[in-house]
Amino acid sequence: MKISRTFYEQPTLAIARELLGKYLVRKHPDGKTVGRIVETEAYVGPKDLACHASRGRTARTEIMFGPAGFTYVYFIYGVYYCLNIVTEEVDHASAVLIRALEPVEGIELMKKRRRIEELRNLASGPGKLCQAFAIDKSLNGADVCAGVLYVEDRGEPAPKILATPRIGVDYAGKWKDKPWRFLIRGNEYVSKT
DNA sequence: CAAGAGATCATCT
DNA sequence: GATGATCTCTTGA
Numbered sequence: 001m002k003i004s005r006t007f008y009e010q011p012t013l014a015i016a017r018e019l020l021g022k023y024l025v026r027k028h029p030d031g032k033t034v035g036r037i038v039e040t041e042a043y044v045g046p047k048d049l050a051c052h053a054s055r056g057r058t059a060r061t062e063i064m065f066g067p068a069g070f071t072y073v074y075f076i077y078g079v080y081y082c083l084n085i086v087t088e089e090v091d092h093a094s095a096v097l098i099r100a101l102e103p104v105e106g107i108e109l110m111k112k113r114r115r116i117e118e119l120r121n122l123a124s125g126p127g128k129l130c131q132a133f134a135i136d137k138s139l140n141g142a143d144v145c146a147g148v149l150y151v152e153d154r155g156e157p158a159p160k161i162l163a164t165p166r167i168g169v170d171y172a173g174k175w176k177d178k179p180w181r182f183l184i185r186g187n188e189y190v191s192k193t
Numbered sequence: 194c195a196a197g198a199g200a201t202c203a204t205c206t
Numbered sequence: 207g208a209t210g211a212t213c214t215c216t217t218g219a
Contacts, residue, residue: 051211058205074204076211166211
């Protein structure tokens with residue numbers, strides 16, 4: 001069943017953990033794609049220097065200051081998109097970055113979009129999964145409780161979780177070492193180990 | 194297999 | 207004018 005807004009209003013760290021083992025669903029004219037979420041990162045509020053919202057309320061970060069359950073999609077390095085889901089109450093400006101998926105449905109479509117065959121390389125990273133799921137800026141600010149992109153709970157038991165520091169945030173001072181990256185232990189579709 | 198560089202642009206200073 | 211919540215390709219052992 002589709003996850004509702006109240007789920008996204010919980011504390012960000014809890015959501016980042018609980019999203020593991022859930023399923024990201026993307027409906028598109030070319031077909032449906034589904035991936036099991038195997039890796040996430042938490043960006044916790046305006047004080048977290050790794051969080052884009054820590055540099056204040058701007059046109060780009062505005063969406064994070066709004067209500068939970070909406071997407072924050074941004075363009076990075078002039079090449080890739082990254083998908084986040086906004087969490088917690090208005091003005092707390094937090095989000096969970098979806099970092100890796102295990103391909104489940106629409107695998108041929110993902111291969112075509114990624115121009116690659118290897119399953120392990122289809123969605124094992126934030127930029128890769130956006131390419132495989134055709135996620136770009138047109139989906140920024142979309143409602144994940146009512147739309148073409150949402151998360152499904154298929155009733156699987158909570159997986160074993162491994163927590164590590166976040167990736168690519170060396171600039172974040174004392175915040176860079178927080179163990180706020182979560183992965184399913186032993187899963188082969190995560191971005192790194 | 195590991196390390197390094199380049200891609201390429203929206204966003205903020 | 208600098209830089210980034212990344213990825214792929216090339217080089218060399």
